[in-house]
Amino acid sequence: MTDLIVTTYDWVPKVPRGYVRDLRICWALKEAGLPYRVETTPFATREADHLAHQPFAQVPWLTDGDMSIFESGAILLHLGHRSDNLLPDDPQGRNAAIAWVIAALNSVEMASVPWSLFHFSGDVGESAAWTRTDAFLQSRLQRLETVLATGQWLAGPFCVADILMADVLRLVDRFDGLAAYPACRAYVGRAISRPAFLKAHAEQIAHYEAADRSRA
Amino acid sequence: MTDLIVTTYDWVPKVPRGYVRDLRICWALKEAGLPYRVETTPFATREADHLAHQPFAQVPWLTDGDMSIFESGAILLHLGHRSDNLLPDDPQGRNAAIAWVIAALNSVEMASVPWSLFHFSGDVGESAAWTRTDAFLQSRLQRLETVLATGQWLAGPFCVADILMADVLRLVDRFDGLAAYPACRAYVGRAISRPAFLKAHAEQIAHYEAADRSRA
Numbered sequence: 001m002t003d004l005i006v007t008t009y010d011w012v013p014k015v016p017r018g019y020v021r022d023l024r025i026c027w028a029l030k031e032a033g034l035p036y037r038v039e040t041t042p043f044a045t046r047e048a049d050h051l052a053h054q055p056f057a058q059v060p061w062l063t064d065g066d067m068s069i070f071e072s073g074a075i076l077l078h079l080g081h082r083s084d085n086l087l088p089d090d091p092q093g094r095n096a097a098i099a100w101v102i103a104a105l106n107s108v109e110m111a112s113v114p115w116s117l118f119h120f121s122g123d124v125g126e127s128a129a130w131t132r133t134d135a136f137l138q139s140r141l142q143r144l145e146t147v148l149a150t151g152q153w154l155a156g157p158f159c160v161a162d163i164l165m166a167d168v169l170r171l172v173d174r175f176d177g178l179a180a181y182p183a184c185r186a187y188v189g190r191a192i193s194r195p196a197f198l199k200a201h202a203e204q205i206a207h208y209e210a211a212d213r214s215r216a
Numbered sequence: 217m218t219d220l221i222v223t224t225y226d227w228v229p230k231v232p233r234g235y236v237r238d239l240r241i242c243w244a245l246k247e248a249g250l251p252y253r254v255e256t257t258p259f260a261t262r263e264a265d266h267l268a269h270q271p272f273a274q275v276p277w278l279t280d281g282d283m284s285i286f287e288s289g290a291i292l293l294h295l296g297h298r299s300d301n302l303l304p305d306d307p308q309g310r311n312a313a314i315a316w317v318i319a320a321l322n323s324v325e326m327a328s329v330p331w332s333l334f335h336f337s338g339d340v341g342e343s344a345a346w347t348r349t350d351a352f353l354q355s356r357l358q359r360l361e362t363v364l365a366t367g368q369w370l371a372g373p374f375c376v377a378d379i380l381m382a383d384v385l386r387l388v389d390r391f392d393g394l395a396a397y398p399a400c401r402a403y404v405g406r407a408i409s410r411p412a413f414l415k416a417h418a419e420q421i422a423h424y425e426a427a428d429r430s431r432a
Contacts, residue, residue, distance in 0.1 A: 056323050056359045069311050071318035078311060095285050095294060102287035106321040107272050114330040117348060129345040132333060143272045 004029065004036035005063040007053065009043040011211040015120070022060035023204050024072045024167055025079075028160055030196035032083035038207070073105050076160040086160045093156055100154040100161030108144065109168045111137040112177075119175040137172070141181050148183040152190065166191030220245065220252035221279040223269065225259040227427040231336070238276035239420050240288045240383055241295075244376055246412035248299035254423070289321050292376040302376045309372055316370040316377030324360065325384045327353040328393075335391040353388070357397050364399040368406065382407030 006029070008022035022038070029036045041050050046057035053061040054070040061068055062075045069075050077098065080087025088094050115137045118124050147154070154161045169188045172178055178185040191197060222245070224238035238254070245252045257266050262273035269277040270286040277284055278291045285291050293314065296303025304310050331353045334340050363370070370377045385404045388394055394401040407413060 051359075051362075055363050056319070056356065058323070067308060067311055069315055071315045071322060073318040073322055074311070074315040077314060077318075092283060095283055095290070098293060099285055099287045099290040102289040102293075102321065103272070105318065106287065106289055106325065107274070109322065110326045110329055113326055114349070117352075118345065121344060121348060123344055123348075127343060127345060128337060128339055129334065129343060129349075132337060132339075133330070133345075136333075140272065143267075146267075147271050 003063075003065050004034060005039050006036055007039045007041055007061050007063070008059045008207075010040035011043050011215065012208055017208050018201055018205055019167075019171060020059065020204060021072045021167075023200050024163055025060050025062060025075050026200040026203065027163055027167075027197050028076055028079050028086055030199055031158075031163075031194070032079065032085045034079070034082060073101055073164060076163060077101060080160050085158075088156060088159060096155040097159045097161050100159075101164055104161060104164035104168050108140050108165065111140045112168055112172050115177070116171050116175060137177070141172075141178070141184060145181045145183050148187045152187075158194075162191055166197075219279075219281050220250060221255050222252055223255045223257055223277050223279070224275045224423075226256035227259050227431065228424055233424050234417055234421055235383075235387060236275065236420060237288045237383075239416050240379055241276050241278060241291050242416040242419065243379055243383075243413050244292055244295050244302055246415055247374075247379075247410070248295060248301045250295070250298060289317055289380060292379060293317060296376050301374075304372060304375060312371040313375045313377050316375075317380055320377060320380035320384050324356050324381065327356045328384055328388050331393070332387050332391060353393070357388075357394070357400060361397045361399050364403045368403075374410075378407055382413075 006025050061070045114133050222241050269284050277286045330349050
Protein backbone atom coordinates (compact mmCIF):
# COMPACT_ATOMS: atom_id res chain seq x y z
CA MET A 1 0.00 0.00 0.00
CA THR A 2 1.29 3.43 -0.92
CA ASP A 3 1.22 5.69 2.12
CA LEU A 4 3.21 8.55 0.55
CA ILE A 5 1.13 11.11 -1.34
CA VAL A 6 2.57 14.19 -3.03
CA THR A 7 0.00 16.93 -3.67
CA THR A 8 0.61 19.44 -6.44
CA TYR A 9 -1.54 21.71 -8.64
CA ASP A 10 -4.12 20.31 -11.06
CA TRP A 11 -2.81 22.72 -13.71
CA VAL A 12 -0.29 25.55 -14.07
CA PRO A 13 0.54 27.97 -16.94
CA LYS A 14 3.35 27.00 -19.35
CA VAL A 15 6.15 29.12 -17.78
CA PRO A 16 6.58 27.28 -14.45
CA ARG A 17 6.21 23.80 -15.97
CA GLY A 18 9.26 21.70 -15.19
CA TYR A 19 9.97 23.94 -12.18
CA VAL A 20 6.98 23.34 -9.88
CA ARG A 21 8.47 22.26 -6.60
CA ASP A 22 6.76 18.90 -6.35
CA LEU A 23 9.56 17.94 -8.75
CA ARG A 24 12.03 18.10 -5.89
CA ILE A 25 9.95 15.61 -3.93
CA CYS A 26 9.23 13.20 -6.79
CA TRP A 27 12.92 13.28 -7.74
CA ALA A 28 13.88 12.32 -4.18
CA LEU A 29 11.25 9.59 -3.96
CA LYS A 30 12.59 8.04 -7.16
CA GLU A 31 16.20 8.29 -5.92
CA ALA A 32 15.09 6.39 -2.81
CA GLY A 33 12.88 3.93 -4.66
CA LEU A 34 9.96 4.77 -2.37
CA PRO A 35 6.49 4.19 -3.87
CA TYR A 36 4.15 7.20 -3.89
CA ARG A 37 1.24 8.67 -5.74
CA VAL A 38 0.42 12.20 -6.87
CA GLU A 39 -2.82 13.99 -5.99
CA THR A 40 -3.88 17.47 -7.03
CA THR A 41 -5.33 20.66 -5.58
CA PRO A 42 -6.90 23.43 -7.71
CA PHE A 43 -4.49 26.03 -9.05
CA ALA A 44 -7.30 28.52 -9.69
CA THR A 45 -8.73 28.55 -6.17
CA ARG A 46 -6.87 28.14 -2.87
CA GLU A 47 -9.46 26.65 -0.55
CA ALA A 48 -9.48 26.09 3.21
CA ASP A 49 -8.35 22.47 2.79
CA HIS A 50 -5.32 23.65 0.79
CA LEU A 51 -4.40 26.19 3.49
CA ALA A 52 -4.79 23.56 6.19
CA HIS A 53 -1.99 21.61 4.49
CA GLN A 54 0.10 24.51 3.15
CA PRO A 55 -0.45 27.83 5.00
CA PHE A 56 1.11 29.92 2.20
CA ALA A 57 -1.25 28.39 -0.40
CA GLN A 58 1.67 26.90 -2.33
CA VAL A 59 2.55 23.36 -3.35
CA PRO A 60 3.72 20.71 -2.69
CA TRP A 61 2.79 19.02 0.50
CA LEU A 62 3.49 15.42 1.45
CA THR A 63 1.13 13.11 3.27
CA ASP A 64 2.90 10.27 5.07
CA GLY A 65 0.30 8.17 6.88
CA ASP A 66 -1.42 10.55 9.31
CA MET A 67 1.32 13.19 8.91
CA SER A 68 1.13 16.14 6.53
CA ILE A 69 4.31 18.13 5.83
CA PHE A 70 4.78 21.35 3.84
CA GLU A 71 7.87 23.14 2.48
CA SER A 72 9.95 21.17 -0.01
CA GLY A 73 13.03 21.46 2.22
CA ALA A 74 11.19 20.02 5.22
CA ILE A 75 9.70 17.22 3.12
CA LEU A 76 13.15 16.28 1.84
CA LEU A 77 14.57 16.23 5.37
CA HIS A 78 11.68 13.98 6.40
CA LEU A 79 12.26 11.61 3.49
CA GLY A 80 15.98 11.67 4.25
CA HIS A 81 15.26 9.73 7.42
CA ARG A 82 13.68 6.96 5.33
CA SER A 83 16.58 6.34 2.96
CA ASP A 84 20.34 6.76 3.12
CA ASN A 85 20.21 7.39 -0.63
CA LEU A 86 18.84 10.77 0.49
CA LEU A 87 20.68 11.60 3.71
CA PRO A 88 23.88 10.05 5.09
CA ASP A 89 23.40 7.93 8.20
CA ASP A 90 26.46 9.03 10.21
CA PRO A 91 26.11 12.17 12.39
CA GLN A 92 28.95 14.07 10.69
CA GLY A 93 27.70 13.37 7.17
CA ARG A 94 24.11 14.04 8.14
CA ASN A 95 24.96 17.42 9.69
CA ALA A 96 26.95 18.44 6.61
CA ALA A 97 24.05 17.45 4.36
CA ILE A 98 21.55 19.41 6.48
CA ALA A 99 23.82 22.47 6.46
CA TRP A 100 23.86 22.32 2.64
CA VAL A 101 20.07 21.87 2.53
CA ILE A 102 19.71 25.14 4.44
CA ALA A 103 22.47 26.80 2.39
CA ALA A 104 20.63 25.96 -0.84
CA LEU A 105 17.39 27.44 0.50
CA ASN A 106 18.64 30.39 2.53
CA SER A 107 22.07 31.40 1.16
CA VAL A 108 21.65 30.67 -2.55
CA GLU A 109 17.92 30.60 -3.35
CA MET A 110 17.35 33.81 -1.34
CA ALA A 111 19.66 35.45 -3.89
CA SER A 112 18.61 33.52 -6.99
CA VAL A 113 14.81 33.87 -6.81
CA PRO A 114 14.81 37.71 -6.71
CA TRP A 115 17.41 37.60 -9.51
CA SER A 116 15.17 35.30 -11.57
CA LEU A 117 12.15 37.54 -10.97
CA PHE A 118 14.04 40.40 -12.67
CA HIS A 119 14.50 38.08 -15.67
CA PHE A 120 10.91 36.80 -15.68
CA SER A 121 9.70 40.43 -15.51
CA GLY A 122 12.00 41.64 -18.31
CA ASP A 123 13.35 44.10 -15.76
CA VAL A 124 17.12 43.50 -16.05
CA GLY A 125 18.88 46.79 -16.67
CA GLU A 126 20.79 49.62 -15.04
CA SER A 127 18.72 50.16 -11.88
CA ALA A 128 20.32 50.15 -8.44
CA ALA A 129 17.97 47.31 -7.48
CA TRP A 130 19.13 45.11 -10.35
CA THR A 131 22.81 45.89 -9.70
CA ARG A 132 22.39 45.02 -6.03
CA THR A 133 20.43 41.83 -6.77
CA ASP A 134 22.91 40.64 -9.37
CA ALA A 135 25.89 41.38 -7.09
CA PHE A 136 24.25 39.40 -4.29
CA LEU A 137 23.84 36.34 -6.50
CA GLN A 138 27.36 36.63 -7.95
CA SER A 139 28.82 36.73 -4.43
CA ARG A 140 27.09 33.44 -3.63
CA LEU A 141 28.00 31.76 -6.92
CA GLN A 142 31.66 32.72 -6.58
CA ARG A 143 31.86 30.94 -3.22
CA LEU A 144 29.87 27.97 -4.49
CA GLU A 145 32.10 27.66 -7.55
CA THR A 146 35.09 27.05 -5.25
CA VAL A 147 33.20 24.36 -3.36
CA LEU A 148 31.91 22.59 -6.47
CA ALA A 149 35.32 22.69 -8.18
CA THR A 150 36.61 20.24 -5.57
CA GLY A 151 33.88 17.63 -5.31
CA GLN A 152 31.16 15.92 -7.29
CA TRP A 153 28.42 16.57 -4.72
CA LEU A 154 28.04 18.97 -1.80
CA ALA A 155 28.37 16.67 1.18
CA GLY A 156 30.13 13.52 -0.01
CA PRO A 157 27.62 11.15 -1.64
CA PHE A 158 24.63 12.54 -3.57
CA CYS A 159 21.94 13.61 -1.08
CA VAL A 160 18.84 15.81 -0.72
CA ALA A 161 21.04 18.91 -0.52
CA ASP A 162 22.08 18.24 -4.12
CA ILE A 163 18.45 17.93 -5.20
CA LEU A 164 17.74 21.37 -3.73
CA MET A 165 20.94 23.09 -4.85
CA ALA A 166 20.76 21.68 -8.39
CA ASP A 167 17.12 22.71 -8.66
CA VAL A 168 17.97 26.21 -7.42
CA LEU A 169 20.89 26.56 -9.86
CA ARG A 170 18.89 25.09 -12.75
CA LEU A 171 16.64 28.16 -12.69
CA VAL A 172 19.69 30.45 -12.77
CA ASP A 173 21.03 28.46 -15.72
CA ARG A 174 17.69 28.95 -17.54
CA PHE A 175 18.65 32.64 -17.79
CA ASP A 176 22.27 31.80 -18.60
CA GLY A 177 23.45 32.90 -15.16
CA LEU A 178 26.05 30.14 -14.80
CA ALA A 179 28.17 31.03 -17.85
CA ALA A 180 30.98 32.36 -15.62
CA TYR A 181 30.75 29.39 -13.25
CA PRO A 182 31.79 26.20 -15.05
CA ALA A 183 31.88 24.04 -11.91
CA CYS A 184 28.33 25.12 -11.00
CA ARG A 185 27.13 24.42 -14.52
CA ALA A 186 28.82 21.00 -14.65
CA TYR A 187 27.24 20.18 -11.28
CA VAL A 188 23.76 21.01 -12.59
CA GLY A 189 24.50 18.89 -15.66
CA ARG A 190 25.50 15.91 -13.49
CA ALA A 191 22.41 16.26 -11.33
CA ILE A 192 19.86 16.61 -14.11
CA SER A 193 21.25 13.68 -16.08
CA ARG A 194 20.37 11.33 -13.21
CA PRO A 195 17.58 8.93 -14.22
CA ALA A 196 15.45 9.93 -11.21
CA PHE A 197 15.49 13.60 -12.24
CA LEU A 198 14.78 12.83 -15.91
CA LYS A 199 11.81 10.67 -14.99
CA ALA A 200 10.37 13.14 -12.43
CA HIS A 201 10.79 16.02 -14.88
CA ALA A 202 9.14 14.14 -17.76
CA GLU A 203 6.26 13.17 -15.48
CA GLN A 204 5.68 16.78 -14.40
CA ILE A 205 5.56 17.96 -18.01
CA ALA A 206 3.20 15.08 -18.91
CA HIS A 207 0.98 15.83 -15.88
CA TYR A 208 0.31 19.40 -17.05
CA GLU A 209 -0.04 18.43 -20.70
CA ALA A 210 -2.72 15.95 -19.68
CA ALA A 211 -4.41 18.77 -17.73
CA ASP A 212 -4.38 20.93 -20.90
CA ARG A 213 -6.04 18.13 -22.85
CA SER A 214 -8.75 17.55 -20.27
CA ARG A 215 -9.52 21.30 -20.29
CA ALA A 216 -9.66 21.49 -24.11
CA MET B 217 33.66 21.54 30.05
CA THR B 218 32.00 23.65 27.42
CA ASP B 219 32.04 21.84 24.11
CA LEU B 220 29.72 24.24 22.26
CA ILE B 221 31.46 27.18 20.60
CA VAL B 222 29.66 29.86 18.57
CA THR B 223 31.95 31.76 16.20
CA THR B 224 30.98 35.27 15.10
CA TYR B 225 32.77 38.37 13.80
CA ASP B 226 35.32 40.24 15.92
CA TRP B 227 33.66 43.51 14.91
CA VAL B 228 30.88 44.77 12.62
CA PRO B 229 29.68 48.28 11.66
CA LYS B 230 26.84 49.84 13.68
CA VAL B 231 23.95 49.01 11.26
CA PRO B 232 23.87 45.20 11.60
CA ARG B 233 24.47 45.19 15.36
CA GLY B 234 21.67 43.40 17.14
CA TYR B 235 20.93 41.49 13.90
CA VAL B 236 24.09 39.43 13.33
CA ARG B 237 22.89 35.86 13.04
CA ASP B 238 24.90 34.42 15.91
CA LEU B 239 22.08 35.98 17.92
CA ARG B 240 19.75 33.21 16.75
CA ILE B 241 22.14 30.61 18.08
CA CYS B 242 22.92 32.28 21.40
CA TRP B 243 19.19 32.87 21.94
CA ALA B 244 18.50 29.15 21.40
CA LEU B 245 21.38 28.07 23.64
CA LYS B 246 20.00 30.24 26.44
CA GLU B 247 16.46 28.89 25.91
CA ALA B 248 17.90 25.38 26.29
CA GLY B 249 20.21 26.26 29.18
CA LEU B 250 23.17 24.79 27.28
CA PRO B 251 26.59 26.22 28.23
CA TYR B 252 28.65 27.65 25.38
CA ARG B 253 31.31 30.18 24.62
CA VAL B 254 31.76 32.73 21.84
CA GLU B 255 34.86 32.93 19.66
CA THR B 256 35.58 35.39 16.87
CA THR B 257 36.80 35.50 13.29
CA PRO B 258 38.00 38.69 11.57
CA PHE B 259 35.30 40.75 9.88
CA ALA B 260 37.84 42.60 7.73
CA THR B 261 39.47 39.51 6.18
CA ARG B 262 37.83 36.20 5.30
CA GLU B 263 40.67 33.70 5.55
CA ALA B 264 40.94 30.04 4.50
CA ASP B 265 40.11 28.86 8.03
CA HIS B 266 36.89 30.90 7.95
CA LEU B 267 35.91 29.40 4.59
CA ALA B 268 36.66 25.90 5.85
CA HIS B 269 33.95 26.42 8.48
CA GLN B 270 31.55 28.64 6.50
CA PRO B 271 31.92 28.36 2.70
CA PHE B 272 30.02 31.62 2.05
CA ALA B 273 32.36 33.56 4.37
CA GLN B 274 29.49 34.47 6.67
CA VAL B 275 28.86 33.88 10.37
CA PRO B 276 27.96 32.10 12.57
CA TRP B 277 29.21 28.58 12.75
CA LEU B 278 28.88 26.20 15.66
CA THR B 279 31.53 23.81 16.88
CA ASP B 280 30.12 20.88 18.83
CA GLY B 281 33.00 18.62 19.84
CA ASP B 282 34.62 17.51 16.58
CA MET B 283 31.65 18.69 14.49
CA SER B 284 31.46 22.07 12.77
CA ILE B 285 28.08 23.24 11.45
CA PHE B 286 27.21 26.32 9.36
CA GLU B 287 23.89 28.02 8.48
CA SER B 288 21.86 29.30 11.42
CA GLY B 289 18.90 27.12 10.40
CA ALA B 290 21.03 23.97 10.37
CA ILE B 291 22.64 24.86 13.69
CA LEU B 292 19.22 25.36 15.28
CA LEU B 293 18.01 22.00 13.96
CA HIS B 294 21.14 20.38 15.41
CA LEU B 295 20.61 22.03 18.80
CA GLY B 296 16.95 21.03 18.65
CA HIS B 297 18.01 17.43 19.07
CA ARG B 298 19.72 18.35 22.36
CA SER B 299 16.75 20.00 24.07
CA ASP B 300 12.98 19.69 23.82
CA ASN B 301 12.84 23.39 24.78
CA LEU B 302 13.98 23.84 21.17
CA LEU B 303 12.24 21.08 19.19
CA PRO B 304 9.27 18.91 20.20
CA ASP B 305 10.11 15.27 20.84
CA ASP B 306 7.09 13.62 19.18
CA PRO B 307 7.29 12.95 15.39
CA GLN B 308 4.20 15.01 14.53
CA GLY B 309 5.30 18.05 16.55
CA ARG B 310 8.86 17.74 15.34
CA ASN B 311 7.82 17.64 11.69
CA ALA B 312 5.57 20.67 12.13
CA ALA B 313 8.42 22.58 13.78
CA ILE B 314 10.86 21.66 11.00
CA ALA B 315 8.33 22.73 8.34
CA TRP B 316 8.09 26.13 10.05
CA VAL B 317 11.89 26.37 10.28
CA ILE B 318 12.07 26.00 6.52
CA ALA B 319 9.06 28.30 6.00
CA ALA B 320 10.78 31.06 7.99
CA LEU B 321 13.94 30.72 5.90
CA ASN B 322 12.56 29.96 2.46
CA SER B 323 8.99 31.33 2.30
CA VAL B 324 9.26 34.45 4.47
CA GLU B 325 12.93 35.47 4.65
CA MET B 326 13.32 34.99 0.89
CA ALA B 327 10.74 37.77 0.57
CA SER B 328 11.78 39.91 3.53
CA VAL B 329 15.53 40.20 2.92
CA PRO B 330 15.21 41.68 -0.61
CA TRP B 331 12.47 43.97 0.79
CA SER B 332 14.77 45.09 3.61
CA LEU B 333 17.63 45.73 1.15
CA PHE B 334 15.41 48.26 -0.64
CA HIS B 335 14.97 50.01 2.71
CA PHE B 336 18.64 49.81 3.69
CA SER B 337 19.55 51.23 0.25
CA GLY B 338 17.00 54.09 0.42
CA ASP B 339 15.57 52.64 -2.79
CA VAL B 340 11.87 52.33 -1.90
CA GLY B 341 9.79 54.08 -4.55
CA GLU B 342 7.75 53.58 -7.68
CA SER B 343 9.93 51.09 -9.59
CA ALA B 344 8.53 47.82 -10.90
CA ALA B 345 11.18 45.98 -8.85
CA TRP B 346 10.07 47.62 -5.60
CA THR B 347 6.38 47.04 -6.36
CA ARG B 348 7.08 43.36 -7.12
CA THR B 349 9.26 42.91 -4.02
CA ASP B 350 6.74 44.59 -1.73
CA ALA B 351 3.84 42.55 -3.17
CA PHE B 352 5.81 39.33 -2.61
CA LEU B 353 6.36 40.15 1.06
CA GLN B 354 2.75 41.28 1.59
CA SER B 355 1.48 37.99 0.14
CA ARG B 356 3.55 36.07 2.70
CA LEU B 357 2.61 38.31 5.63
CA GLN B 358 -1.10 38.07 4.83
CA ARG B 359 -0.95 34.27 5.08
CA LEU B 360 1.21 34.40 8.19
CA GLU B 361 -1.15 36.87 9.86
CA THR B 362 -3.95 34.27 9.64
CA VAL B 363 -1.73 31.61 11.21
CA LEU B 364 -0.46 33.84 14.02
CA ALA B 365 -3.96 35.13 14.83
CA THR B 366 -4.88 31.65 16.06
CA GLY B 367 -1.90 30.58 18.18
CA GLN B 368 0.83 31.93 20.39
CA TRP B 369 3.65 30.10 18.58
CA LEU B 370 3.96 28.45 15.18
CA ALA B 371 4.01 24.77 16.06
CA GLY B 372 2.46 24.42 19.52
CA PRO B 373 5.07 25.17 22.19
CA PHE B 374 7.82 27.74 21.55
CA CYS B 375 10.55 26.15 19.41
CA VAL B 376 13.46 26.98 17.08
CA ALA B 377 11.01 27.87 14.29
CA ASP B 378 9.83 30.78 16.46
CA ILE B 379 13.41 31.96 16.97
CA LEU B 380 13.90 32.08 13.20
CA MET B 381 10.50 33.52 12.27
CA ALA B 382 10.60 36.17 15.00
CA ASP B 383 14.12 37.16 13.97
CA VAL B 384 13.04 37.38 10.31
CA LEU B 385 9.98 39.49 11.17
CA ARG B 386 11.92 41.70 13.59
CA LEU B 387 13.90 43.08 10.64
CA VAL B 388 10.65 43.82 8.77
CA ASP B 389 9.34 45.59 11.87
CA ARG B 390 12.50 47.72 11.99
CA PHE B 391 11.21 49.36 8.77
CA ASP B 392 7.63 49.47 10.10
CA GLY B 393 6.56 46.69 7.74
CA LEU B 394 4.25 44.99 10.24
CA ALA B 395 1.89 47.94 10.81
CA ALA B 396 -0.90 46.22 8.84
CA TYR B 397 -0.27 42.87 10.57
CA PRO B 398 -1.14 43.13 14.27
CA ALA B 399 -0.84 39.39 14.94
CA CYS B 400 2.64 39.29 13.38
CA ARG B 401 3.69 42.33 15.38
CA ALA B 402 2.31 40.92 18.65
CA TYR B 403 4.13 37.64 17.92
CA VAL B 404 7.45 39.48 17.51
CA GLY B 405 6.73 41.34 20.74
CA ARG B 406 6.11 38.08 22.62
CA ALA B 407 9.28 36.52 21.23
CA ILE B 408 11.64 39.40 21.92
CA SER B 409 10.39 39.88 25.47
CA ARG B 410 11.63 36.40 26.38
CA PRO B 411 14.56 36.59 28.82
CA ALA B 412 16.77 34.45 26.55
CA PHE B 413 16.34 36.87 23.63
CA LEU B 414 16.91 39.95 25.79
CA LYS B 415 20.11 38.49 27.22
CA ALA B 416 21.46 37.29 23.84
CA HIS B 417 20.64 40.66 22.25
CA ALA B 418 22.30 42.67 25.05
CA GLU B 419 25.38 40.45 24.84
CA GLN B 420 25.70 40.98 21.08
CA ILE B 421 25.50 44.76 21.49
CA ALA B 422 28.06 44.61 24.34
CA HIS B 423 30.36 42.35 22.28
CA TYR B 424 30.64 44.91 19.48
CA GLU B 425 30.88 47.89 21.85
CA ALA B 426 33.82 46.18 23.53
CA ALA B 427 35.35 45.70 20.07
CA ASP B 428 34.97 49.45 19.40
CA ARG B 429 36.76 50.25 22.66
CA SER B 430 39.66 47.90 21.98
CA ARG B 431 40.08 49.53 18.54
CA ALA B 432 40.01 53.07 19.94
